[in-house]
Amino acid sequence: MSKAVTRLALIGYGNVARALARLLRRQHAKFPFRITGIHTARHGTAVAARGVPVDPVFGPAAASIDEFLDAAQADIAVELTTLNPATGEPAISHIRAALARRMHVVTANKGPIAHAYADLRDMAARQGVEFRFESTVMDGAPVFNLVRYNLPGATVLGFTGALNSTSKLVIETMERGGSFEDGLALARSLGVTEADASFDVEGWDSAAKTAALANVLMDARTTPQAVSTRGIARLTPERIAELGRAGKTVRLISRARRGAGGITLRVRAEVLEKTDVLASVGGTSNVLLLHTDLMGTIGTVSISPGVEQTAYGVFGDLVDVTRG
Ligand SMILES: NC(=O)c1ccc[n+]([C@@H]2O[C@H](COP(=O)([O-])OP(=O)(O)OC[C@H]3O[C@@H](n4cnc5c(N)ncnc54)[C@H](OP(=O)(O)O)[C@@H]3O)[C@@H](O)[C@H]2O)c1
Structure with a gap:
């Protein structure tokens, strides 16, 4: 400079x-x-x-x-x-x-x-x-600049991401035998929740990130309200334990896809194999996969960002x- x-x-x-x-x-x-x-x-x-x-x-x-x-x-x-x-x-x-x-x-x-x-x-x-x-x-972590500088000529067809730290901390706390509230308290103590934690557990934080990604990477001209959103509020320690015995876990997943009828955007608590790349990072770490026409799927991972x-x-x- x-x-x-x-x-x-x-x-x-x-x-x-x-x-x-x-x-x-x-x-x-x-x-x-x-x-x-x-x-x-x-x-x-x-x-x-x-x-x-x-x-x-x-x-x-x-x-x-x-x-x-x-x-x-x-x-x-x-x-x-x-x-x-x-x-x-x-x-x-x-x-x-x-x-x-x-x-x-x-x-x-x-x-x-x-x-x-x-x-x-x-x-x-x-x-x-x-x-x-x-x-x-x-x-x-590079997301927008990754596309801006490293994917010239490629079109982003969609994305899949585990982007909300609070929900991951809540799920991991329940996997260790704690309660939903214990997980939320941990997330608060780490300073990763938004001012109102219900934004995180009800999926609004993920909906806002999904809308932001779709607006920039897919020219979706959307809003968080237009993202079909369901959070993790109904998850229980019992359900998490049952899934854990089957080698599975849950992540709050943002998905975007460009199809014949336009762009669909949704946030859901999804059951995943523990070995799934989307479930492979925990705590405050995040993972985003970009699905493109010319470069297939590539991803970006942030490890314990602060x-x-x-x-x-x-x-x-x-x-x-x-x-x-
Ligand atoms: N914290 C993170 O790690 C993180 C990560 C990614 C993105 N972000 C985003 O970055 C932004 C800042 O986050 P933060 O953690 O620094 O927030 P923060 O600690 O709550 O600070 C917010 C600041 O904004 C000021 N403010 C609020 N309303 C205002 C207004 N109308 N006019 C002028 N100033 C106003 C506040 O003023 P007072 O000091 O007078 O209250 C305060 O200084 C947020 O949008 C957040 O979502 C944060």
Whole structure:
């Protein structure tokens, strides 16, 4: 990347944004990004043309996203606010406001990708700027960039993925003799559940990831609500034990398929052989298989990703954007 400083406006300063700020500080000599503004919901806003430190002193919150972006004077807006899986807002409006100012946008928030991807992609193209979102599915593991850079000329016909960590932790806890609630408590303690854990166990997290993947990789123009979804809420330790004796387990599986009648999208708790590649990773690890016309099926696996990997996915997008 060129050594010119690239200015960043961070919208949201929670776990991911703070991990990103630490990563940017460590990499500063090689990658001269400068955070010129941070805007949050309750902590307030910090703006400094010469750079906002990792532990900023926040002033009063900017009155609007427009006021914040005008003050921050950044090259790239980084949207890292809380996921709203039902509507994708206010992140969609944040991204539109940044694109309207001809700022590039990088986000880890899958709401906008699951609800408004085609609109935002087209707006970015009209404005002549980049819109990137690698960390929205499988944290920093390459999914969207894998297709963008490594599958030129191929069409994604569908995908199959075990993408929800909470459900895996619940199932594994029951396999060890614990209860559903024990599993949920473990997932909470590891910080992998969404703010409302029912999003995970009822399948809405997987539905949002399925919609996001389908929108980007298959131009599905869908929403999480249109994904046929059933979660793991009715699974019991008894059923899991019975399946275990037969060498089987359960995973919450996202499936997409392009057929004659269009694209079908569904999320189900599926019974799998324990040796199935989709069941072969546990805990917070995820696996995604992409089914293509020219390259058959290939996959990507993330092993025990944490917030550092999510932050890396955002960082990788930032580096890529600055390369032009
Ligand atoms: N955590 C992960 O490992 C992970 C992995 C992949 C993707 N993601 C996605 O990354 C995003 C950030 O996750 P996180 O774990 O960092 O969330 P978080 O810790 O809950 O932080 C969210 C931040 O957004 C701010 N915020 C909320 N609503 C806002 C609004 N209307 N305007 C301005 N700021 C607002 C909050 O402000 P206050 O600080 O004032 O409350 C907070 O700073 C989410 O969309 C999440 O789904 C996270």
